[in-house]
Amino acid sequence: MKAKAAILFAVGKKLDIRVVDVEPPRPGEVLIQMAAAGICHSDLHVMTGHLEAPLPVILGHEGSGVVAEVGPAVTSLKPGDHVIPLWRLSCGVCEYCSDGRPALCAEGLQIRKTGRLLDGSTRFKLNGMEIKHFAGVSSFSEYSVVPEKAAFKIPDDFPLDRAALLGCGVITGVGAVFHGARVKPGSSVAIFGSGGVGINVIQGAAIAGAEKIIAVDLLANKLEFARRFGATHTINAKEVDPVEAIRTLTDGRGVDYAFEVIGLPATIRQAYDSLSKRGMAIVVGVTPMTMEVSVPIMTLVFEERVLTGSIYGSSRPRIDIPMLINLYRAGKLKLDELLTRTYPFSQINEAYAALERGEGLRSIVTF
Ligand code: CND
Numbered sequence: 001m002k003a004k005a006a007i008l009f010a011v012g013k014k015l016d017i018r019v020v021d022v023e024p025p026r027p028g029e030v031l032i033q034m035a036a037a038g039i040c041h042s043d044l045h046v047m048t049g050h051l052e053a054p055l056p057v058i059l060g061h062e063g064s065g066v067v068a069e070v071g072p073a074v075t076s077l078k079p080g081d082h083v084i085p086l087w088r089l090s091c092g093v094c095e096y097c098s099d100g101r102p103a104l105c106a107e108g109l110q111i112r113k114t115g116r117l118l119d120g121s122t123r124f125k126l127n128g129m130e131i132k133h134f135a136g137v138s139s140f141s142e143y144s145v146v147p148e149k150a151a152f153k154i155p156d157d158f159p160l161d162r163a164a165l166l167g168c169g170v171i172t173g174v175g176a177v178f179h180g181a182r183v184k185p186g187s188s189v190a191i192f193g194s195g196g197v198g199i200n201v202i203q204g205a206a207i208a209g210a211e212k213i214i215a216v217d218l219l220a221n222k223l224e225f226a227r228r229f230g231a232t233h234t235i236n237a238k239e240v241d242p243v244e245a246i247r248t249l250t251d252g253r254g255v256d257y258a259f260e261v262i263g264l265p266a267t268i269r270q271a272y273d274s275l276s277k278r279g280m281a282i283v284v285g286v287t288p289m290t291m292e293v294s295v296p297i298m299t300l301v302f303e304e305r306v307l308t309g310s311i312y313g314s315s316r317p318r319i320d321i322p323m324l325i326n327l328y329r330a331g332k333l334k335l336d337e338l339l340t341r342t343y344p345f346s347q348i349n350e351a352y353a354a355l356e357r358g359e360g361l362r363s364i365v366t367f
């Protein structure tokens with residue numbers, strides 16, 4: 001079949017909307033008709049070359065849609081099912097899957113690194129040329145084929161535009177709080193970067209019962225959003241030194257948890273420097289893969305500080321997505337306010353330009 005898809009042909013180029021051939025799903029795969037796709041910074045990192053991916057590729061890892069067709073031997077899904085594609089496929093049986101850490105499964109990493117599905121081929125072609133899948137999702141296409149295990153069925157009456165946001169920004173941010181850091185009620189939290197993912201760390205910290213939630217950003221509009229999503233204090237790092245400001249707000253002690261949701265060595269170091277004794281810095285932001293960060297051994301050892309990361313919210317999507325849906329329905333998780341703009345698919349490059357300018361919180365394209 002034919003589908004319009006946004007292809008990245010080379011680093012530094014804009015996305016090119018072309019009509020591609022989409023092969024039918026093979027055994028254990030499903031064809032999804034995308035309804036909405038989220039505009040996440042990680043795709044932008046691929047466009048700018050900060051994050052590597054095999055090219056040419058159909059980007060997009062946050063999305064939602066309806067199953068259009070199922071391949072042979074598919075048992076858990078049928079045409080018409082509403083689904084969220086999962087951007088880290090997990091085998092379900094390895095050491096990490098068994099331990100509730102499916103984002104660390106090797107199968108998902110294989111798809112991410114090769115840009116091909118598990119049998120080593122792609123379902124997209126342009127004039128006979130192979131086009132790669134991104135993270136096994138490629139939500140910037142009207143139709144995409146994904147492994148059955150990487151499509152999670154959601155209730156039919158759940159709005160598909162809100163559902164798309166759950167696929168990365170929400171599960172990554174809230175999950176980093178619940179499963180990455182395991183934030184305790186009454187604790188203090190600092191969040192560096194109040195964008196589409198960081199805002200979900202903020203609302204996750206509020207849901208977890210953190211007492212002090214300190215949002216850091218360079219943009220006044222983001223800090224305004226942060227307050228609406230539960231930040232108790234905001235710091236504009238353009239005006240003051242955020243580390244000093246966090247120490248002042250915590251009577252010199254530092255915070256129990258500091259999340260870096262930008263992807264810069266300098267802000268990772270700021271997050272670490274903001275910690276209390278035994279505090280934990282959790283890096284969610286993605287930096288160019290060769291970047292390094294250094295921290296003083298003095299505080300690492302003598303203050304028992306922890307520096308770690310969180311991928312895909314350290315989540316268990318099959319448990320966490322229903323939980324997030326319940327939290328939204330209970331009025332505790334803000335999704336309506338998170339979705340600040342909807343663009344038609346044809347304007348996907350404008351949506352990315354707006355992300356680069358720092359407008360809004362999270363936007364989607366719809367098909
Ligand atoms: P978005 O661009 O929406 O947010 C980034 C925010 O950081 C913006 O509000 C900026 O103003 C702010 N910012 C930039 N520089 C600074 C600075 N020096 N000090 C303070 N604030 C600053 O991006 P996003 O929220 O979509 O993504 C954020 C990061 O998270 C990005 O690196 C993305 O690739 C990464 C991510 C990680 C994962 C994961 O699983 N770990 C999943 N998805 C996205």
Ligand code: ZN
Pocket residue numbers: 040041042061062168169172
């Ligand atoms: Zn993402």
